[in-house]
Amino acid sequence: MIFLHNRLYKALSLSCLSLGLLACSDTMQTADKAVEAKELTHNLEIWPQLSIEVKKDKEIEAKVAKLLSTMTLEQKVAQMIQPEIRDITVEDMRTYGFGSYLNGGGAFPDNNKHATPADWIKLAEAMYQASVDDSIDGSVIPTIWGTDAVHGHNNVIGATLFPHNIGLGAANNPQLIENIAAITAKEVMVTGIDWVFAPTVAVVRDDRWGRTYEGYSEDPEIVRDYASAIVKGLQGSADADFLGDERVISTVKHFLGDGGTEGGDDQGNNIASEQELFDIHGQGYVGGLTAGAQSVMASFNSWHGVKNHGSKYLLNDVLKTRMGFDGFVVGDWNGHGQIKGCTNENCAQAVNAGLDIFMVPTDAWKPLYENTIAQVKSGEIAMERIDDAVTRILRVKYRAGIFDKPSPANRVLSGKTELIGAQSHREVAQQAVRESLVLLKNKDHILPLSPHQNILVAGDGADNIGKQSGGWTITWQGTGNNNDDFPGGSSIFDGIKEKLSVGEGSVQLSVDGSYQQKPDIAIVVFGEEPYAEGNGDTDNLEYQRGNKKDLALLKRLKAQGIKVVSVFISGRPMWINAELNASDAFVAAWLPGSEGASVSDVLFTKANGEVINDFTGKLSFSWPASAQQTTVNRFDDDYQPLLPYGFGLTYQQENILSDELNESTEVSETIAALKIFDLAVKKPWKVTLNSGEQSSSVTSNTQSVGAISLRTMDKIVQEDARTIKFDGSEFAKLSISSNFPEDLRAYQEANSALTFNIRVEKTPSEQVNLSMLCEGDCQAALDITSILKEAPLNEWQQLSIDMSCFKNEGADFAKIMAPFELSTQGELSLSFADISLLPNSAEQALVNCSSNN
Template identity: 65%
Template sequence: MKHPLPFKQSALLLTLTSTLLLAGCDKATPPATTTPEKAAIWPVLTIPVAQDPVIEQAITELMAGMTLEQKIAQMIQPEIRDITVEDMRKYGFGSYLNGGGAFPNDNKYATPADWIALAEAMYQASIDDSQDGSKIPTMWGTDAVHGHNNVIGATIFPHNIGLGAANNPALIEQIAEATAREVMATGIDWVFAPTVAVVRDDRWGRTYESYSENPDIVRDYAASIVRGLQGAAEGDFLSERRVISTVKHFVGDGGTTGGVDQGNTEVSESELYHIHAQGYVGGLQAGAQSVMASFNSWNGSKLHGDRYLLTDVLKDRMGFDGFVVGDWNGHGQIPGCTNDNCPQAANAGLDIYMVPTQAWKPLYYNLIAQVKEGVIPQQRIDDAVRRILRVKKRAGLFEKPSPANRPLAGKTELIGAQEHRAVARDAVRQSLVLLKNNQQLLPLKPQQRILMAGSGADNIGQQAGGWTISWQGTGNTNADFPGGTSIYAGINKQVSAAGGSVELSVDGSFQQKPDVAIVVFGEEPYAEGNGDLDNLEFQRGNKTDLALLQQLKAQGIPVISLFISGRPMWVNPELNASDAFVAIWLPGSEGEGIADVILRDSNGAVQHDFTGKLSFSWPATPQQTTVNLGDTDYQPLLPYGFGLRYGDADQLANTLSENSGDAAGSAEQVIFERAPRSPWQLQLLSGNERVAVTSSVQEFGAIRSRTFDNQVQEDARRFEFSGNANAGFSFSSTFPRDLRTFAGTDSQLALKVMRNGAVPDSVLLGMNCGETCPANQNIGPALAAIPEGEWQTLQISLSCLQEQGLTLTQVLNVFTIQSQGALTLSLADARLVANSTATALACQ
């Protein structure tokens, strides 16, 4: 299936618009009040892997001899940095994982032999019954999301957003097959892929993990990657050359309000199904054996604790009989839970707790106690363990040789194998989208004198993006990609062979004026919430790449822009400064695939035409963050399905508006209104320690917090500082937030506060973007000036804090109030306000 021709999308638009209109007819009912009968909106799926009576009987017999402790151990998944082989021998964990940036022996340069050695040691410990009495084999899960991306030398395929532009399910299956082989070569059984999010707001930092804003592509791709990883249900399903797949994150992770990672998806149930759940329709019908619960909430209900969705819908209605695994302490985000104590998740339908850090140990013992006390029914535990064992049986883990002795184990030639790199290079070619090509500048004749410039020209780490060796994809050099090819290296190889020349110069300077310049630039690597933005303007406030393009244009040099990004972005100025512009997304380790398309061969023939089409609509303004196919007012700069081929006339003017709009405008961001607003979380600080506020009344060291009624029930919070130690409260985010909307001189932090009793001379209000850029203001005198017992709004100018070095690009703590002395302070409202006309406190 290929994309429709550019701008000829009426049938698809009508279909998706009808779906969204239908979704709008169903009120967004909170899951807590939804009855199982409502699940009729979800389909009864045809699952291709039927339950085998022989396997089920074997599980029954096995479970009959298992203790409660052995069953709970099957439900615990710790991380390799937090357990030892002896821990595995003692507890017999059902599974374990390596998170992003975790390696055997904590060594980034661990060899395939090191990975196999750890897999073998953990396996042997799991089947050693000398301490735990269990011989059930464990299984290792890994985030191989664009190739076996944690292993040095592995093939790194383009990230999902680029693959969506290719719109080729057969290619996706090839990629999954190659990934499975490289994973099996290191002795690992289980892959946490595919991600099947359907992104609605491109500010989300995980947009590049989504194939498309079109749920049809996501559905078809989910089926392809599951087949590629696991094998077809009617073929070599979970053979010794296949791995267990995970369809994730269930459900609605791409639909959070504001594109906030781990935020709240506020949609009707019909939209949740028709838009956000289609990847599960595809993946489960291809036989996926595990589903990962999502961090996000649905209309306020955290998915890790949502029984309706995890059990009534996914398991009972849709017929999924594999297991549901959690995500990185996601259970701890359920109200009333902590990372080490959360019976609510098991009762909701979570089968495996992903519990990195040392929280795994108290969680294990708490679960045992909660079953004995009847908090968790024994039947629920038995169901979870049966599901886990069912998948292990289907995968043959009881019969297969140990990891070091499996057919592909130790075959280091599979890691970055040339046949895999050929697939990746083809994927790069198919993923490229040509947005502009003035006077048919592309394809280039290779016999020319070419200048290559920009930070991404010779930077495999930047072109690979996040989830590459390290979690964020940062800290890597080209030497960390043996066998890989940078964009410059690929172009230089072909140009030099054809008699041309390439000069590499990151800053655009040159020895001899070139015939043409290729500038490779774009986003730096990021993962998850670290990539969240508050609008889509590229390099807002620091347009160094635009300056480079304009510098070259001013010298009369034709400019080709190769734009690296994990999402569509507002790049009107950069488009205007370019004669040709290609969205290359995050192409991975095989940069030469780009040369194959933008260069002619030595005889002047086109090697490969552009075939990629936008699977995400391209924004017309920085604020157009939620433009999606099917919108009633659909006016992107470039629509879904757009993509030029050689010979096509340009459809973009060279004089696009460069007015980014008033980025601040009258924008507000609420921090506290009755309760903390996502993504901000309230924490108490005492001395050098901090703790999340999880109760209406909570005491921590030298500070006490409690809710009380101001206008409505429990809409304000009182903080009592004892004066026994430095203490405070803070509104912080799990990931740094982009607050550049509030960078203007008239932006303010507005706090509605009330004080009772005396105020110390020094009460510090601070914001910070990490340890290197804290900024503080003393608000003690301003608080003392407020009449006791009266509410008053304090306006603190953000420019005061910026003058101290605060940068608003990545803010971790939006504000903290600390006092060494005794103080009673109440808070009723807190928000950031851009272009405020209120009088702010003088800078201290």
């Protein structure tokens, strides 16, 4: 029997503040998370007055002024609103005439992950034509489309995917970066898109940050040079093909200090001095702005407690006035809503601080548009500030030729699908892969390998293009992809197999390391699962903490007398001492992208023994000596990494790492909360939708099957929650499950509770069960219908259930297949977030089944 605390139903009817919950509204969330600003003495003299290569043009300035003088307030504010393709229609564009729009990571035309280039062009053309249709809004100003093309045109199936920035930093080749950017621009232009949100010029100081791989280096030197190169590659040089037919508008991001937050906390607080802010985090802007970048994206993070989206000092005084930036500042995904006193729908503070374009996905765009107009009319926002913002937007559009170029479907490169993933483009990506590899260990000069040997290829990264490509790959988090989603691409195994075909050796592929014939060498490809912002944050750098399955594979092969070459896929340097000890050679491959076969170009010789390519990559991030050494950076006063910045062996150099590195961890053995869903579903769990006899694994941010549908939504930050709807036409369920049984006995023994946040939008019409499933025919179901019916509509609240409740219903925690399953025959709509097993919380759980209660 389930014992419901007497306070449950009363609590469900109270405000979320009185419940003591994690969050209630955007404003409360911001207030709870905000760090009070410390008194700073600003010094503009620290910041340079840049000699920007793109100069103002009198003819363009006259055109901007003339057009601005004819615009209504409504038309001006519409230029400042940037909605997302999942949240607006072509008719919305015709009605309002938005200045720009975007596709977020994992958003596609018609919500179709496999949308063709023709589908992208069709949407671009429709939006463009609607924007210049003046029948409703009276405006003929063309809109522009922005996209996250951060390692190639990574949202489009078949595009060339380059190594992520951390690998490119190891290559330290600015000319290569410029070539990569130029190729990216071409592939983007094929699909009718005008503008990319790149480059990221964050200088990462704490590798716990989940966006570490988006940074080129922990040192600003490489970042400054690369920022200039990539801006020129994307936009063209100021004196050559600037924003021509094969170029796109670039965005240096995120302004400012996102790589230096305390604890590596995504969207957290940077407490660097102003001098450090410039010396370390400002150098990418020196390079990118000097080269003529036309847009800058404001950062989610704070500087000394003040959110950058609302910092007039940084956005206006430093960036625009002192540094001379005359393009526009665009916000990040509802970043304005995190400013104290703001919501996603209402934020005069951001405009007054210097934000020119609100990035406002979800349905918040309409009230934000209306509120901004009202705030100008009331005087809360000065008309001069609106005119400045729109002047900047129009200036960039004129510079980019948006008023003069044909519509997206008729531009020079539009529809030239042979350029998407073209062989010449892939060859540049292959060069980038080769130059990004860093050799950390090479005992007895085991590398390079001969193609005459018998090779076993093991590990779950060996034949997995999605894993080797990481986050921001087709989907936002890079999850839910398989090799078929990468036509023209190659896995690391593909390259090894090709190399062995020219010699007298043989190759076996076995993820688990089993084999028919004992090999001479085992190449084991393993590493981090894909992740993007937020999801990749970690509390230390230990690889596979608490689940050393890859280490077990390495040790098993070594115990069988097989020499092991490890190829490590990761978005950051990690503490892998044990894995290094168990390897004869160790290669940091980072996240190589779609051209994984090129890894073998450096691992193997030709059949005659001639070297194909030696290792040239050098660490642009220091390698940690312990799991807790998360902020080890070049020029630190006490600099003691395992391997220093700039390290990287060649074949000729002697190995320096022993097989006796310290493997003891400093991490506490105290059981920690098990996160099942935190911004996204966590490994090894996956989300499945079932309706009647139909079943579908969730691989997109909007998905449905039969009577059930799921989509991402924003609770606190971008896409950190999910909305699930049941239409009642047949029995349906959402399952968060694993392919293999998980032993969760430690959590039950630690008196844990299943804890999650819910928001009911439509009360259930039939019984709703929350279940845990075990291996075999094992299911423990709890009826939560009454809880959901009594919940106040459209309010977030936390629900916690004693794990003993599931045990009493027959759950076997030694073999849990699904720790969370929601099912019903009826109608229901709710959102959920933050699912975890929380130790030592059963007694306080709202639903309590312990015998002493």
